Amino acid sequence: MALIERRIGLLSAIFLLFFVLAIGRAGKLMVVDHTSLKERAQGQQVGDLTVPAPRGAILDRNGSELAVSTDAADVSATPYLVEDVPKVSQQLAPLLKLSVDELAAKLTGKDSGFVYLARAVPGRVAEKIRKLGIAGIDVMATTRRFYPSKTTAAQLLGFVGTEGKGLSGLEYAWEDELHGTDGQRRIVKDGAGDPISTIDTVKVKPGRALGLTIDAQLQLHTESVLGRLAQKFQPKGASAIVMDPQNGEVLAMANYPKLDANDPGSAEPDATQNRAIGFTYEPGSTFKAFTVGGALAEGKVTPTTMFDLPPTLQVEDRVIKESHDRGGISLDVSGILAQSSNVGTVLIGRTLGAEKFDKWVQNFGFGKPTGIDLKGEEQGLVIGHEEYSGVSAANFAIGQGLSVTPIQMATAYSAIANGGTLRPPHVVKRVGGEPADTPDGKRVISSKIAAQLRKMLEGVLGAGGTASEAAIPGYKLAGKTGTAQKFDTTIGEYSKANYVASFIGFAPADKPELLVSVVVDEPRGAIYGGDVAAPAFQEILNFALPYLKIPPS
Numbered sequence: 001m002a003l004i005e006r007r008i009g010l011l012s013a014i015f016l017l018f019f020v021l022a023i024g025r026a027g028k029l030m031v032v033d034h035t036s037l038k039e040r041a042q043g044q045q046v047g048d049l050t051v052p053a054p055r056g057a058i059l060d061r062n063g064s065e066l067a068v069s070t071d072a073a074d075v076s077a078t079p080y081l082v083e084d085v086p087k088v089s090q091q092l093a094p095l096l097k098l099s100v101d102e103l104a105a106k107l108t109g110k111d112s113g114f115v116y117l118a119r120a121v122p123g124r125v126a127e128k129i130r131k132l133g134i135a136g137i138d139v140m141a142t143t144r145r146f147y148p149s150k151t152t153a154a155q156l157l158g159f160v161g162t163e164g165k166g167l168s169g170l171e172y173a174w175e176d177e178l179h180g181t182d183g184q185r186r187i188v189k190d191g192a193g194d195p196i197s198t199i200d201t202v203k204v205k206p207g208r209a210l211g212l213t214i215d216a217q218l219q220l221h222t223e224s225v226l227g228r229l230a231q232k233f234q235p236k237g238a239s240a241i242v243m244d245p246q247n248g249e250v251l252a253m254a255n256y257p258k259l260d261a262n263d264p265g266s267a268e269p270d271a272t273q274n275r276a277i278g279f280t281y282e283p284g285s286t287f288k289a290f291t292v293g294g295a296l297a298e299g300k301v302t303p304t305t306m307f308d309l310p311p312t313l314q315v316e317d318r319v320i321k322e323s324h325d326r327g328g329i330s331l332d333v334s335g336i337l338a339q340s341s342n343v344g345t346v347l348i349g350r351t352l353g354a355e356k357f358d359k360w361v362q363n364f365g366f367g368k369p370t371g372i373d374l375k376g377e378e379q380g381l382v383i384g385h386e387e388y389s390g391v392s393a394a395n396f397a398i399g400q401g402l403s404v405t406p407i408q409m410a411t412a413y414s415a416i417a418n419g420g421t422l423r424p425p426h427v428v429k430r431v432g433g434e435p436a437d438t439p440d441g442k443r444v445i446s447s448k449i450a451a452q453l454r455k456m457l458e459g460v461l462g463a464g465g466t467a468s469e470a471a472i473p474g475y476k477l478a479g480k481t482g483t484a485q486k487f488d489t490t491i492g493e494y495s496k497a498n499y500v501a502s503f504i505g506f507a508p509a510d511k512p513e514l515l516v517s518v519v520v521d522e523p524r525g526a527i528y529g530g531d532v533a534a535p536a537f538q539e540i541l542n543f544a545l546p547y548l549k550i551p552p553s
Helices: 002-032 034-045 085-096 100-107 123-132 169-173 175-179 216-233 284-297 333-338 342-350 353-363 392-397 406-417 447-461 534-547
Strands: 046-051 065-077 115-122 137-146 183-189 195-202 210-212 237-244 249-256 306-309 313-315 318-320 329-332 428-431 478-488 493-507 514-521
Touching (some): 216 249, 284 342, 284 392, 313 342, 353 392, 478 534, 493 534
Antiparallel strands (some): 046 183, 183 195, 237 514
Protein backbone atom coordinates (compact mmCIF):
# COMPACT_ATOMS: atom_id res chain seq x y z
CA MET A 1 0.00 0.00 0.00
CA ALA A 2 2.79 2.37 0.91
CA LEU A 3 4.45 1.56 -2.46
CA ILE A 4 1.28 2.48 -4.34
CA GLU A 5 0.96 5.72 -2.42
CA ARG A 6 4.58 6.61 -3.22
CA ARG A 7 4.00 5.93 -6.92
CA ILE A 8 0.86 8.05 -6.92
CA GLY A 9 2.77 10.84 -5.20
CA LEU A 10 5.58 10.61 -7.75
CA LEU A 11 3.14 10.76 -10.67
CA SER A 12 1.38 13.72 -9.05
CA ALA A 13 4.72 15.51 -8.68
CA ILE A 14 5.62 14.84 -12.33
CA PHE A 15 2.19 16.04 -13.43
CA LEU A 16 2.54 19.16 -11.31
CA LEU A 17 6.00 19.82 -12.78
CA PHE A 18 4.68 19.58 -16.34
CA PHE A 19 1.74 21.77 -15.41
CA VAL A 20 4.05 24.44 -13.99
CA LEU A 21 6.26 24.26 -17.12
CA ALA A 22 3.19 24.60 -19.35
CA ILE A 23 1.96 27.60 -17.38
CA GLY A 24 5.44 29.14 -17.64
CA ARG A 25 5.61 28.58 -21.39
CA ALA A 26 2.17 30.06 -21.86
CA GLY A 27 3.16 33.07 -19.77
CA LYS A 28 6.30 33.58 -21.87
CA LEU A 29 4.32 33.39 -25.08
CA MET A 30 1.74 35.82 -23.75
CA VAL A 31 4.11 38.27 -22.12
CA VAL A 32 7.62 37.93 -23.45
CA ASP A 33 7.10 36.75 -27.08
CA HIS A 34 3.71 38.39 -27.64
CA THR A 35 4.97 41.29 -29.79
CA SER A 36 7.31 39.14 -31.86
CA LEU A 37 4.67 36.52 -32.59
CA LYS A 38 2.07 39.15 -33.39
CA GLU A 39 4.38 40.79 -35.92
CA ARG A 40 5.23 37.42 -37.44
CA ALA A 41 1.56 36.48 -37.76
CA GLN A 42 0.76 39.82 -39.36
CA GLY A 43 3.70 39.41 -41.69
CA GLN A 44 2.32 36.07 -42.80
CA GLN A 45 -1.23 37.34 -43.25
CA VAL A 46 -0.95 41.08 -44.10
CA GLY A 47 1.32 42.53 -46.78
CA ASP A 48 1.77 46.17 -47.79
CA LEU A 49 2.98 46.56 -51.38
CA THR A 50 4.06 49.59 -53.38
CA VAL A 51 2.08 49.88 -56.60
CA PRO A 52 4.31 51.68 -59.12
CA ALA A 53 2.65 54.51 -60.99
CA PRO A 54 2.66 54.13 -64.79
CA ARG A 55 5.41 56.40 -66.13
CA GLY A 56 4.43 59.14 -68.52
CA ALA A 57 5.20 58.48 -72.16
CA ILE A 58 7.95 60.35 -74.01
CA LEU A 59 6.84 61.50 -77.46
CA ASP A 60 8.58 63.26 -80.33
CA ARG A 61 7.32 66.61 -81.64
CA ASN A 62 4.81 64.81 -83.91
CA GLY A 63 3.44 62.47 -81.24
CA SER A 64 5.49 59.38 -82.14
CA GLU A 65 6.22 57.21 -79.11
CA LEU A 66 9.87 57.13 -78.02
CA ALA A 67 9.34 55.67 -74.53
CA VAL A 68 6.22 53.97 -73.17
CA SER A 69 5.10 51.83 -70.24
CA THR A 70 3.90 48.31 -71.08
CA ASP A 71 2.14 45.61 -69.06
CA ALA A 72 4.43 43.72 -66.72
CA ALA A 73 4.37 42.11 -63.29
CA ASP A 74 6.38 41.86 -60.10
CA VAL A 75 6.84 38.24 -59.03
CA SER A 76 7.07 37.66 -55.28
CA ALA A 77 6.91 34.76 -52.84
CA THR A 78 5.74 33.91 -49.36
CA PRO A 79 8.60 31.46 -48.62
CA TYR A 80 6.98 29.51 -45.79
CA LEU A 81 4.13 28.56 -48.12
CA VAL A 82 6.39 27.16 -50.86
CA GLU A 83 6.43 23.40 -50.19
CA ASP A 84 8.86 22.01 -52.77
CA VAL A 85 11.63 24.61 -53.17
CA PRO A 86 13.87 22.54 -55.54
CA LYS A 87 10.96 21.84 -57.88
CA VAL A 88 9.67 25.43 -57.85
CA SER A 89 13.20 26.76 -58.41
CA GLN A 90 13.56 24.52 -61.47
CA GLN A 91 10.22 25.71 -62.83
CA LEU A 92 10.73 29.45 -62.34
CA ALA A 93 14.46 29.96 -62.89
CA PRO A 94 14.37 29.93 -66.72
CA LEU A 95 11.30 32.18 -66.79
CA LEU A 96 12.83 34.75 -64.43
CA LYS A 97 16.32 34.50 -65.95
CA LEU A 98 17.84 33.54 -62.61
CA SER A 99 20.02 30.60 -61.69
CA VAL A 100 18.33 27.74 -59.84
CA ASP A 101 20.61 28.26 -56.83
CA GLU A 102 19.90 31.99 -56.73
CA LEU A 103 16.16 31.43 -56.80
CA ALA A 104 16.32 28.64 -54.21
CA ALA A 105 18.20 30.94 -51.83
CA LYS A 106 15.33 33.45 -52.02
CA LEU A 107 12.73 30.76 -51.42
CA THR A 108 14.38 29.19 -48.37
CA GLY A 109 13.94 32.20 -46.10
CA LYS A 110 11.21 30.54 -44.04
CA ASP A 111 11.14 33.38 -41.51
CA SER A 112 10.23 35.86 -44.22
CA GLY A 113 6.62 36.58 -45.09
CA PHE A 114 7.49 38.29 -48.38
CA VAL A 115 10.35 38.42 -50.90
CA TYR A 116 10.62 39.77 -54.44
CA LEU A 117 11.81 37.20 -56.96
CA ALA A 118 11.83 39.54 -59.99
CA ARG A 119 10.60 43.02 -60.85
CA ALA A 120 8.89 44.26 -64.01
CA VAL A 121 8.70 40.85 -65.68
CA PRO A 122 7.21 41.07 -69.22
CA GLY A 123 3.49 40.42 -69.34
CA ARG A 124 3.75 37.21 -71.44
CA VAL A 125 6.21 35.74 -68.91
CA ALA A 126 4.03 36.76 -66.00
CA GLU A 127 1.06 34.97 -67.56
CA LYS A 128 3.07 31.73 -67.83
CA ILE A 129 3.91 31.98 -64.12
CA ARG A 130 0.27 32.60 -63.20
CA LYS A 131 -0.80 29.49 -65.10
CA LEU A 132 1.60 27.33 -63.05
CA GLY A 133 -0.55 28.07 -59.99
CA ILE A 134 2.27 27.55 -57.48
CA ALA A 135 1.23 28.02 -53.84
CA GLY A 136 3.16 30.87 -52.23
CA ILE A 137 4.09 32.54 -55.55
CA ASP A 138 2.32 35.84 -56.30
CA VAL A 139 2.19 37.78 -59.56
CA MET A 140 1.34 41.47 -59.09
CA ALA A 141 0.48 43.57 -62.15
CA THR A 142 2.71 46.58 -62.82
CA THR A 143 4.39 48.22 -65.83
CA ARG A 144 7.85 48.24 -67.39
CA ARG A 145 9.62 50.81 -69.56
CA PHE A 146 9.93 50.04 -73.24
CA TYR A 147 11.65 51.98 -76.02
CA PRO A 148 9.98 51.04 -79.32
CA SER A 149 12.84 52.27 -81.52
CA LYS A 150 15.54 50.70 -79.32
CA THR A 151 18.60 52.78 -80.29
CA THR A 152 16.89 55.95 -81.54
CA ALA A 153 17.83 58.86 -79.26
CA ALA A 154 18.81 56.31 -76.59
CA GLN A 155 21.40 58.47 -74.80
CA LEU A 156 19.02 61.41 -74.82
CA LEU A 157 16.07 59.39 -73.52
CA GLY A 158 18.12 57.51 -70.93
CA PHE A 159 16.75 54.45 -69.16
CA VAL A 160 14.95 53.27 -66.03
CA GLY A 161 16.23 50.99 -63.25
CA THR A 162 14.56 47.96 -61.70
CA GLU A 163 12.97 50.17 -59.04
CA GLY A 164 11.16 52.11 -61.75
CA LYS A 165 13.23 55.29 -61.41
CA GLY A 166 15.07 57.12 -64.17
CA LEU A 167 18.82 56.58 -64.11
CA SER A 168 20.00 58.75 -67.00
CA GLY A 169 18.92 61.14 -69.74
CA LEU A 170 15.41 62.55 -69.82
CA GLU A 171 14.19 59.65 -67.67
CA TYR A 172 16.44 60.95 -64.88
CA ALA A 173 16.21 64.70 -65.48
CA TRP A 174 12.41 64.64 -65.57
CA GLU A 175 11.88 61.83 -63.03
CA ASP A 176 9.40 63.77 -60.87
CA GLU A 177 7.11 64.52 -63.80
CA LEU A 178 7.42 61.12 -65.49
CA HIS A 179 7.16 58.97 -62.37
CA GLY A 180 3.89 60.24 -60.95
CA THR A 181 2.88 59.09 -57.45
CA ASP A 182 3.19 55.45 -56.44
CA GLY A 183 0.26 53.82 -54.68
CA GLN A 184 0.13 51.53 -51.64
CA ARG A 185 -1.84 48.26 -51.57
CA ARG A 186 -2.60 46.13 -48.49
CA ILE A 187 -3.22 42.42 -49.08
CA VAL A 188 -4.67 40.22 -46.33
CA LYS A 189 -4.30 36.43 -46.69
CA ASP A 190 -5.76 33.48 -44.86
CA GLY A 191 -3.71 30.74 -43.25
CA ALA A 192 -3.34 28.95 -46.57
CA GLY A 193 -1.86 32.06 -48.17
CA ASP A 194 -4.89 32.84 -50.34
CA PRO A 195 -5.85 36.55 -50.57
CA ILE A 196 -9.08 37.40 -48.78
CA SER A 197 -8.87 41.19 -48.98
CA THR A 198 -7.08 43.75 -51.20
CA ILE A 199 -7.30 47.45 -50.36
CA ASP A 200 -5.59 50.36 -52.11
CA THR A 201 -4.57 52.56 -49.19
CA VAL A 202 -2.91 55.18 -51.44
CA LYS A 203 -4.22 55.76 -54.95
CA VAL A 204 -1.84 55.67 -57.92
CA LYS A 205 -1.29 58.93 -59.83
CA PRO A 206 0.15 58.27 -63.32
CA GLY A 207 3.15 60.25 -64.52
CA ARG A 208 2.91 63.11 -66.99
CA ALA A 209 3.89 62.69 -70.63
CA LEU A 210 6.77 64.63 -72.15
CA GLY A 211 6.45 66.03 -75.66
CA LEU A 212 9.89 66.68 -77.11
CA THR A 213 11.27 69.08 -79.68
CA ILE A 214 12.96 66.05 -81.28
CA ASP A 215 11.77 64.90 -84.71
CA ALA A 216 12.03 61.09 -84.73
CA GLN A 217 12.60 60.82 -88.50
CA LEU A 218 15.31 63.47 -88.48
CA GLN A 219 16.84 61.83 -85.41
CA LEU A 220 16.90 58.45 -87.15
CA HIS A 221 18.52 59.89 -90.27
CA THR A 222 21.14 61.79 -88.24
CA GLU A 223 22.05 58.61 -86.37
CA SER A 224 22.37 56.69 -89.63
CA VAL A 225 24.75 59.38 -90.93
CA LEU A 226 26.89 59.00 -87.81
CA GLY A 227 26.82 55.24 -88.29
CA ARG A 228 28.20 55.54 -91.82
CA LEU A 229 30.81 58.05 -90.64
CA ALA A 230 31.86 55.60 -87.92
CA GLN A 231 32.22 52.76 -90.44
CA LYS A 232 34.54 54.90 -92.55
CA PHE A 233 36.67 56.62 -89.90
CA GLN A 234 36.42 54.27 -86.88
CA PRO A 235 36.31 57.09 -84.30
CA LYS A 236 36.31 56.70 -80.55
CA GLY A 237 33.01 58.56 -80.50
CA ALA A 238 30.92 61.16 -82.31
CA SER A 239 27.91 63.38 -81.85
CA ALA A 240 25.62 65.44 -84.05
CA ILE A 241 23.13 68.14 -83.07
CA VAL A 242 20.40 69.60 -85.27
CA MET A 243 18.78 72.77 -83.92
CA ASP A 244 16.37 75.50 -84.87
CA PRO A 245 18.65 78.48 -84.13
CA GLN A 246 15.72 80.87 -83.95
CA ASN A 247 14.19 79.36 -80.82
CA GLY A 248 16.75 76.90 -79.40
CA GLU A 249 14.69 73.78 -80.12
CA VAL A 250 16.84 70.67 -80.56
CA LEU A 251 15.45 68.66 -83.47
CA ALA A 252 17.98 65.81 -83.26
CA MET A 253 20.71 64.84 -80.81
CA ALA A 254 22.63 61.79 -82.00
CA ASN A 255 25.55 59.90 -80.50
CA TYR A 256 27.97 57.17 -81.47
CA PRO A 257 28.59 54.42 -80.25
CA LYS A 258 25.00 53.23 -80.34
CA LEU A 259 23.03 52.20 -77.26
CA ASP A 260 19.93 50.02 -76.96
CA ALA A 261 17.86 51.71 -74.26
CA ASN A 262 16.03 48.42 -73.65
CA ASP A 263 19.31 46.71 -72.74
CA PRO A 264 21.75 49.33 -71.38
CA GLY A 265 23.59 46.74 -69.30
CA SER A 266 25.05 45.12 -72.42
CA ALA A 267 26.61 48.37 -73.67
CA GLU A 268 30.13 49.62 -73.10
CA PRO A 269 30.36 52.55 -70.63
CA ASP A 270 31.22 55.05 -73.39
CA ALA A 271 28.00 54.21 -75.22
CA THR A 272 25.78 55.42 -72.37
CA GLN A 273 27.23 58.95 -72.43
CA ASN A 274 25.31 61.71 -74.17
CA ARG A 275 28.40 63.17 -75.82
CA ALA A 276 26.44 66.15 -77.13
CA ILE A 277 26.31 67.59 -73.61
CA GLY A 278 28.99 65.61 -71.77
CA PHE A 279 32.01 65.50 -74.10
CA THR A 280 34.58 68.25 -73.58
CA TYR A 281 37.18 69.05 -76.21
CA GLU A 282 39.35 71.84 -77.57
CA PRO A 283 37.31 73.30 -80.45
CA GLY A 284 40.16 74.42 -82.70
CA SER A 285 39.19 76.53 -85.70
CA THR A 286 35.41 76.51 -85.09
CA PHE A 287 36.19 78.90 -82.24
CA LYS A 288 37.70 81.49 -84.59
CA ALA A 289 34.26 82.90 -85.39
CA PHE A 290 34.02 84.20 -81.82
CA THR A 291 37.46 85.78 -81.92
CA VAL A 292 36.44 87.60 -85.09
CA GLY A 293 33.00 88.40 -83.66
CA GLY A 294 34.49 90.07 -80.59
CA ALA A 295 36.88 92.17 -82.71
CA LEU A 296 34.02 93.24 -84.98
CA ALA A 297 31.80 94.14 -82.02
CA GLU A 298 34.57 96.22 -80.40
CA GLY A 299 35.16 98.08 -83.65
CA LYS A 300 38.74 96.84 -83.94
CA VAL A 301 38.25 95.39 -87.43
CA THR A 302 35.76 95.21 -90.27
CA PRO A 303 35.26 92.33 -92.70
CA THR A 304 37.54 94.10 -95.18
CA THR A 305 40.37 95.04 -92.79
CA MET A 306 43.61 93.78 -94.34
CA PHE A 307 46.38 91.94 -92.50
CA ASP A 308 49.86 91.05 -93.73
CA LEU A 309 50.40 87.46 -92.68
CA PRO A 310 53.88 86.02 -92.29
CA PRO A 311 54.31 82.25 -92.84
CA THR A 312 54.59 81.74 -89.05
CA LEU A 313 54.24 83.90 -85.95
CA GLN A 314 56.43 83.76 -82.84
CA VAL A 315 54.45 84.22 -79.61
CA GLU A 316 56.56 83.87 -76.49
CA ASP A 317 58.00 80.35 -76.65
CA ARG A 318 55.52 79.10 -79.25
CA VAL A 319 55.57 79.31 -83.03
CA ILE A 320 52.07 79.71 -84.50
CA LYS A 321 51.84 77.81 -87.79
CA GLU A 322 49.19 77.28 -90.43
CA SER A 323 47.70 73.84 -91.08
CA HIS A 324 49.58 73.84 -94.39
CA ASP A 325 52.88 75.57 -95.17
CA ARG A 326 52.68 78.80 -97.18
CA GLY A 327 54.62 81.95 -97.87
CA GLY A 328 53.76 85.46 -96.72
CA ILE A 329 50.35 86.72 -97.91
CA SER A 330 47.81 89.46 -97.28
CA LEU A 331 44.22 88.60 -96.40
CA ASP A 332 41.27 90.60 -95.16
CA VAL A 333 39.27 89.44 -92.12
CA SER A 334 36.76 87.60 -94.32
CA GLY A 335 39.55 85.72 -96.07
CA ILE A 336 41.25 84.89 -92.76
CA LEU A 337 38.05 83.24 -91.51
CA ALA A 338 37.23 81.52 -94.80
CA GLN A 339 40.74 80.05 -95.10
CA SER A 340 40.98 79.42 -91.35
CA SER A 341 44.33 81.17 -90.97
CA ASN A 342 45.84 80.61 -87.52
CA VAL A 343 48.32 83.46 -87.91
CA GLY A 344 45.62 85.85 -89.10
CA THR A 345 43.22 84.93 -86.29
CA VAL A 346 45.90 85.45 -83.64
CA LEU A 347 46.60 88.91 -85.08
CA ILE A 348 42.88 89.71 -84.98
CA GLY A 349 42.73 88.51 -81.38
CA ARG A 350 45.63 90.82 -80.46
CA THR A 351 43.52 93.82 -81.42
CA LEU A 352 41.19 93.00 -78.52
CA GLY A 353 43.69 92.52 -75.70
CA ALA A 354 43.34 89.88 -73.00
CA GLU A 355 40.57 91.50 -70.95
CA LYS A 356 38.21 92.25 -73.84
CA PHE A 357 38.91 88.90 -75.48
CA ASP A 358 37.93 87.18 -72.21
CA LYS A 359 34.77 89.30 -72.06
CA TRP A 360 33.63 88.01 -75.44
CA VAL A 361 34.43 84.42 -74.58
CA GLN A 362 32.18 84.81 -71.54
CA ASN A 363 29.49 86.67 -73.52
CA PHE A 364 29.10 83.77 -75.93
CA GLY A 365 28.48 81.42 -72.99
CA PHE A 366 31.72 79.47 -72.73
CA GLY A 367 32.91 78.22 -69.35
CA LYS A 368 29.37 77.70 -68.02
CA PRO A 369 26.42 75.40 -68.76
CA THR A 370 24.02 76.38 -71.52
CA GLY A 371 21.04 75.61 -69.28
CA ILE A 372 19.67 72.82 -71.47
CA ASP A 373 16.85 70.91 -69.77
CA LEU A 374 18.97 67.80 -69.14
CA LYS A 375 21.16 66.58 -66.30
CA GLY A 376 24.87 65.89 -66.64
CA GLU A 377 25.83 68.85 -68.81
CA GLU A 378 29.53 69.68 -68.63
CA GLN A 379 30.59 73.32 -68.66
CA GLY A 380 33.98 73.08 -70.31
CA LEU A 381 37.03 74.94 -69.03
CA VAL A 382 37.84 78.59 -69.65
CA ILE A 383 40.24 80.53 -67.42
CA GLY A 384 39.82 84.23 -66.66
CA HIS A 385 42.13 86.81 -68.24
CA GLU A 386 43.84 87.29 -64.85
CA GLU A 387 45.32 83.81 -65.27
CA TYR A 388 46.51 84.24 -68.84
CA SER A 389 50.15 83.48 -69.57
CA GLY A 390 52.05 85.16 -72.38
CA VAL A 391 50.76 82.71 -74.98
CA SER A 392 47.22 82.12 -73.60
CA ALA A 393 45.44 84.75 -75.69
CA ALA A 394 47.06 83.45 -78.88
CA ASN A 395 46.09 79.87 -78.08
CA PHE A 396 42.52 80.77 -77.15
CA ALA A 397 42.03 82.86 -80.29
CA ILE A 398 42.44 79.73 -82.41
CA GLY A 399 40.50 77.43 -80.07
CA GLN A 400 43.35 75.81 -78.17
CA GLY A 401 43.97 75.68 -74.42
CA LEU A 402 40.25 75.89 -73.54
CA SER A 403 37.55 73.25 -73.63
CA VAL A 404 33.94 73.36 -74.73
CA THR A 405 31.04 70.96 -75.32
CA PRO A 406 29.19 70.32 -78.59
CA ILE A 407 26.01 71.89 -77.17
CA GLN A 408 27.91 75.04 -76.14
CA MET A 409 29.27 75.45 -79.65
CA ALA A 410 25.85 74.84 -81.23
CA THR A 411 24.24 77.36 -78.88
CA ALA A 412 26.89 80.03 -79.51
CA TYR A 413 26.67 79.57 -83.28
CA SER A 414 22.89 79.84 -83.01
CA ALA A 415 23.39 83.37 -81.68
CA ILE A 416 25.25 84.22 -84.89
CA ALA A 417 22.54 82.53 -86.95
CA ASN A 418 19.51 84.16 -85.31
CA GLY A 419 20.73 87.74 -85.30
CA GLY A 420 22.66 87.96 -82.03
CA THR A 421 20.58 86.36 -79.26
CA LEU A 422 22.03 83.59 -77.08
CA ARG A 423 19.13 81.26 -76.23
CA PRO A 424 19.32 78.24 -73.90
CA PRO A 425 18.71 75.10 -75.97
CA HIS A 426 15.90 72.78 -74.94
CA VAL A 427 14.54 69.33 -75.81
CA VAL A 428 11.23 69.34 -73.91
CA LYS A 429 8.36 71.15 -75.61
CA ARG A 430 5.35 70.06 -73.54
CA VAL A 431 4.78 68.52 -70.10
CA GLY A 432 1.48 66.76 -69.54
CA GLY A 433 -0.03 68.58 -72.49
CA GLU A 434 1.04 72.02 -71.25
CA PRO A 435 3.83 74.10 -72.83
CA ALA A 436 7.15 73.66 -71.01
CA ASP A 437 8.83 76.69 -69.47
CA THR A 438 11.68 77.96 -71.62
CA PRO A 439 14.06 80.65 -70.33
CA ASP A 440 14.50 83.88 -72.24
CA GLY A 441 17.60 84.51 -74.31
CA LYS A 442 19.92 87.50 -74.10
CA ARG A 443 21.41 89.63 -76.84
CA VAL A 444 25.17 89.18 -77.10
CA ILE A 445 25.95 90.86 -80.42
CA SER A 446 24.10 93.27 -82.66
CA SER A 447 22.12 92.05 -85.65
CA LYS A 448 24.60 93.91 -87.88
CA ILE A 449 27.62 92.05 -86.47
CA ALA A 450 25.72 88.73 -86.66
CA ALA A 451 24.93 89.40 -90.32
CA GLN A 452 28.58 90.20 -91.04
CA LEU A 453 29.69 86.95 -89.41
CA ARG A 454 27.12 84.92 -91.35
CA LYS A 455 28.34 86.44 -94.61
CA MET A 456 31.97 85.67 -93.77
CA LEU A 457 31.11 82.11 -92.77
CA GLU A 458 29.56 81.61 -96.21
CA GLY A 459 33.08 81.84 -97.55
CA VAL A 460 34.07 78.64 -95.74
CA LEU A 461 31.82 76.69 -98.11
CA GLY A 462 32.68 78.81 -101.14
CA ALA A 463 35.57 78.50 -103.57
CA GLY A 464 38.85 78.49 -101.67
CA GLY A 465 37.15 77.79 -98.34
CA THR A 466 38.04 74.86 -96.07
CA ALA A 467 34.72 73.06 -96.72
CA SER A 468 33.84 73.97 -100.29
CA GLU A 469 32.89 70.36 -101.07
CA ALA A 470 30.10 70.46 -98.44
CA ALA A 471 28.06 72.97 -100.44
CA ILE A 472 24.48 72.07 -101.46
CA PRO A 473 23.21 73.32 -104.85
CA GLY A 474 20.44 75.89 -104.50
CA TYR A 475 21.19 76.74 -100.87
CA LYS A 476 23.50 79.31 -99.34
CA LEU A 477 25.27 77.63 -96.43
CA ALA A 478 27.52 79.07 -93.74
CA GLY A 479 29.77 77.26 -91.32
CA LYS A 480 33.23 76.52 -90.01
CA THR A 481 35.58 73.55 -89.93
CA GLY A 482 37.59 72.57 -86.88
CA THR A 483 40.61 70.30 -86.44
CA ALA A 484 42.13 70.15 -82.96
CA GLN A 485 44.89 68.05 -81.48
CA LYS A 486 43.95 66.31 -78.25
CA PHE A 487 46.12 66.94 -75.22
CA ASP A 488 47.72 63.73 -73.97
CA THR A 489 47.94 63.90 -70.18
CA THR A 490 50.20 60.83 -70.05
CA ILE A 491 53.03 62.66 -71.84
CA GLY A 492 52.08 66.24 -70.94
CA GLU A 493 51.81 67.49 -74.53
CA TYR A 494 49.56 67.47 -77.58
CA SER A 495 49.12 64.13 -79.32
CA LYS A 496 50.45 63.73 -82.84
CA ALA A 497 47.91 60.99 -83.59
CA ASN A 498 44.63 61.86 -81.86
CA TYR A 499 42.43 64.72 -83.09
CA VAL A 500 38.89 66.02 -82.82
CA ALA A 501 37.40 66.88 -86.21
CA SER A 502 34.30 69.06 -86.32
CA PHE A 503 32.05 71.15 -88.50
CA ILE A 504 29.24 73.49 -87.51
CA GLY A 505 27.05 75.51 -89.80
CA PHE A 506 23.56 76.65 -90.73
CA ALA A 507 21.19 77.13 -93.65
CA PRO A 508 20.00 79.19 -95.39
CA ALA A 509 22.92 81.52 -94.63
CA ASP A 510 21.01 84.79 -94.94
CA LYS A 511 18.07 83.69 -92.76
CA PRO A 512 19.00 80.43 -90.99
CA GLU A 513 16.27 77.96 -90.08
CA LEU A 514 18.51 75.00 -89.35
CA LEU A 515 21.85 74.54 -87.59
CA VAL A 516 23.91 71.33 -87.68
CA SER A 517 26.95 70.46 -85.57
CA VAL A 518 29.09 67.35 -86.07
CA VAL A 519 31.94 66.48 -83.66
CA VAL A 520 34.12 63.40 -84.24
CA ASP A 521 36.51 62.17 -81.54
CA GLU A 522 39.72 60.50 -82.73
CA PRO A 523 38.88 59.63 -86.35
CA ARG A 524 41.23 57.28 -88.17
CA GLY A 525 42.41 57.63 -91.76
CA ALA A 526 41.69 61.38 -91.87
CA ILE A 527 41.81 64.14 -89.27
CA TYR A 528 40.56 67.38 -90.82
CA GLY A 529 37.09 68.71 -90.10
CA GLY A 530 36.59 69.40 -93.79
CA ASP A 531 37.29 65.75 -94.64
CA VAL A 532 35.61 63.98 -91.69
CA ALA A 533 32.79 66.12 -90.30
CA ALA A 534 31.78 68.39 -93.19
CA PRO A 535 30.48 65.55 -95.42
CA ALA A 536 28.26 64.37 -92.54
CA PHE A 537 27.00 67.95 -92.11
CA GLN A 538 26.14 68.02 -95.81
CA GLU A 539 24.41 64.63 -95.71
CA ILE A 540 22.25 65.64 -92.73
CA LEU A 541 21.22 68.89 -94.42
CA ASN A 542 20.52 67.15 -97.73
CA PHE A 543 17.78 65.21 -95.95
CA ALA A 544 16.65 67.86 -93.45
CA LEU A 545 16.13 70.83 -95.77
CA PRO A 546 13.51 69.22 -98.03
CA TYR A 547 12.08 67.13 -95.19
CA LEU A 548 11.37 70.29 -93.17
CA LYS A 549 10.19 72.08 -96.34
CA ILE A 550 12.87 74.77 -96.11
CA PRO A 551 12.99 76.39 -99.57
CA PRO A 552 16.22 77.04 -101.49
CA SER A 553 17.82 80.44 -101.01
